Amino acid sequence: MHLQLNPTSDTDNMRSVAKGNPTLANRLKTLFRWLVKAGTAPLKDEEAVARVVMVNKLSLAFGGVILIIAPVMLWFLNGMPSIFIAISAEFVINCGVIYLNHRRRYKAASLVLYFLQCMAIVYFGFLLGKLLQLQFTIVFLLSIIYLIFKEDLLRRIAFISALVVLALLEASYYFHDTEPVIPISTNTAYVIHLLVVLAVLYIIVVVSKPYVRSNDINAELKRANDFKRVFVYQVIHEMRTPLNAIFGVAQLLKKEIRLNEELKTVEPLTDQLLAASNNARNIINDVMDMAQIESGQTEQISENVFRLKPFFAHAIEMNKVVARSRNMQLRLSIEHMPEIITGDSLKLIQVTTNLLANAIKYGEKNTVVLLKITGHKKTWSISVINEGPGITPEKLAVIFDPFITDKRKYTEGTGLGLYIVKNKVEAMGGTVGVESPPGKPTVFTATLPLQQGREEDIPAEEKQPEVSNLNNIDVFIAEDNELNALLLSRLLKQIGCNVSIAHNGLELLQLVEKDMPDVIILDYHMDVMDGEETLRYLKKDPQLKEIPVIVATGDAFLDSREALEAAGADAFIEKPIDHRRLLQLLQKHLHRNNGELQE
Missing domain, CATH: 3.40.50.2300 (Response regulator)
Structure with a gap:
């Protein structure tokens, strides 16, 4: 039966026999893994899982230390009831930490673990005096604060508690300067002190191991990200060259068709080629924007003054070819807006183009997509409205996350467009949202601060014919x-x-x-x-x-x-x-x- 449940090769069996009972060892390993991961099953956040695992590991480490040190202390101290009861109580409460995590009482488990150690340090320091020199354990208390607590309030409380423990120890040493509460010999104190030092060193290793591993992983991730960044940029550069040729040919064909009526029959194919080229160019730009966001580059805001209606009419014109490929019409509506505004025109055209592209991609064929610009008192909004199957509540909750897309037979893309829209809108001091009630049009709205521009601020080259x-x-x-x-x-x-x-x-x-x-x-x-x-x-x-x-x-x-x-x-x-x-x-x-x- 055991061979079926735990199949191993003959060599492995021989090694296991040499080490002892393989079934017991496997069971102990399984139990240890279960105890370490107790309470982590319902957690999705990796950071939260890491905190629970750390609390469980520390609880197991403390339990192991108690089981090793307790017999030695009781031997040297002749089984004193005050020591025996304290050690037993600490062991039982310490075991309860894992039980609390198992019951998903994560915050309670962290608090019990931390303050149990605070109380133990104060108690044994008071009983055994300065011969143990437990002040150095305060460093340990401080080192685990950020590993087991996430909330700033709890971290501050834990930090203050560590300082209080230090103050109580120093007060105890001051008032019991000559002898500890429990008289012990120098040799006994030295043995106990050595065991405590070794125990704390062991626990510090348990604590520091994730730091070291995290640092190694971060270095590897940084190198991998650097390679990925260079790779993405180089690939995109290489892709732009053939795409430039395709886009150039499509534009020249479109120009030739306008000049030669006999070529009208190939115009639909040219429109499809232009639409595909535009889509490929938008995908490349989205990937580039995503790479810049991942590299930590902050969005630079450049304010310029421009005329509102020609600006958004140009955005409509840019997307007409793609809309025509799906028999869709684009319309522009402007209400309660000044003729001239101030803003980051590059980011605004990227936001508008991405929203329009998304509406065309997921809207129903033979419908109208409306680009609506509306002014309010101190804000203005860019709304893109399309008719389609709508967005499910589950997808609405993550619609602005990266790589969220709805793959259909006629859609293609990276799922980065709306994520980039959100980043650019927020960089301009605005907000973006979406409404998609069942049976009604889907509306994406970006709301931005309104800054009215002046005629004299328009650049000279834009004023001239x-x-x-x-x-x-x-x-x-x-x-x-x-x-x-x-x-x-x-x-x-x-x-x-x-x-x-x-x-x-x-x-x-x-x-x-x-x-x-x-x-x-x-x-x-x-x-x-x-x-x-x-x-x-x-x-x-x-x-x-x-x-x-x-x-x-x-x-x-x-x-x-x-x-x-x-x-x-x-x-x-x-x-x-x-x-x-x-x-x-x-x-x-x-x-x-x-x-x-x-x-």
Whole structure:
């Protein structure tokens, strides 16, 4: 029977026989594991489980110490009733700690464990005097406070109690300076003192072992997180390059369809390609935001002034292609809002896009998604309303946690969008929530502080009319990926630009020496000479430093961006490149440069 319950190899059986009764050893191990984990079964929080396990381990350690020290003390002290009763009571109460945890009275178990040791130290210190020198046990009391108590109030009480124990010991030593209450010889006191020291050292090892193991694990986790961070960033950088080509082709196809009616039949396929590219780009951006959150980087808030209606109309326009792929319409409603507001436009567009993408993804086909902007007295809200199957109460409770998603046949994503929305909204001083009553539309609402802007605070380049004519603008492109360079060149030539292509920074500088361009579009990672080194060379030359340089990069590292800014980059555009955004940057920086030249 025992062989069936505990199957072991012949070698293991031989080893077990050599050690003694294998069944008894296994039973003792099983009992020990059960006692250590008593009360942890209903707990889901790992930290709470660790505290209960630590209390159980300390209780077992104290019990073992009592069983070893008690016979020695009673032998040397001739079985004194005051010592026997005290030790017996401490042992029984100590056993009750595990029982309390088993009954899920976790706080009571921790309190009993701690204050039992306080009372024992005071009692034996009073009886046996300064020969034992129990003051050092106060260090032990202090060392377990943060391991067994979570609440700050209990920690403060425990800390004060340890100081009170120390004060009582010192008072006892002062008033019984000559002899302890129970007279004992120096040799007996030394033996008992040695046993107490060994016991405390053993218990400190039990206490410190999780610290050491936690420190080792944290170091390993830190290394693993660093590797993961670098891996994620590098993979994303590598993914941006082919995605840039796909997105570029889709945008060029869309432009060709507008110019050629005969290509209308392929427009639905182009829309699907654009929708897929947009979705892939959003996933990459979400993963990047998640990586930054995990690395502990705080969200930086940048305040800028912008017109409300064009801003959110642009957000609707950005998501129309994806909505069209599911036969859904997007509508914008603005109520009780000033024409101009102040806020972090980048975070606001990310929040709005994520909420719209989520509504399109999980809404019913052939329905309308409403983006509603509503002003209140001191706050304003962004609400995204869609019709769909709704969200279950269980999922509502965790909807803003990371990696929460509802996989369906037409949905894809990481489950990070709403988690990132929550982080960005809270970084801006707001709150976000969701309502999904049965049979009614689902409403996600982000509420933010309202700051009204002024006309005079709008940046000058935003006030001026859009420049659509870029004819005969000389653009130099430095890009080591031939397909990306070809697609970018084709876009610029379509709008009338004169384009020259270099495959690295050195080739670009050679082109610049022959002819000075109006603007440079510079890739970051290139062989021979990369973007940063090229930038530094350009900005050091008095004749070249006024040329606007737009850095096109898929690099995810914040340090890289900072290095490029320090080198003199005038603007950044992320890969995959949005053609509309690129044209806006060209118009902005070309106009600024021309204005400076005129002055």
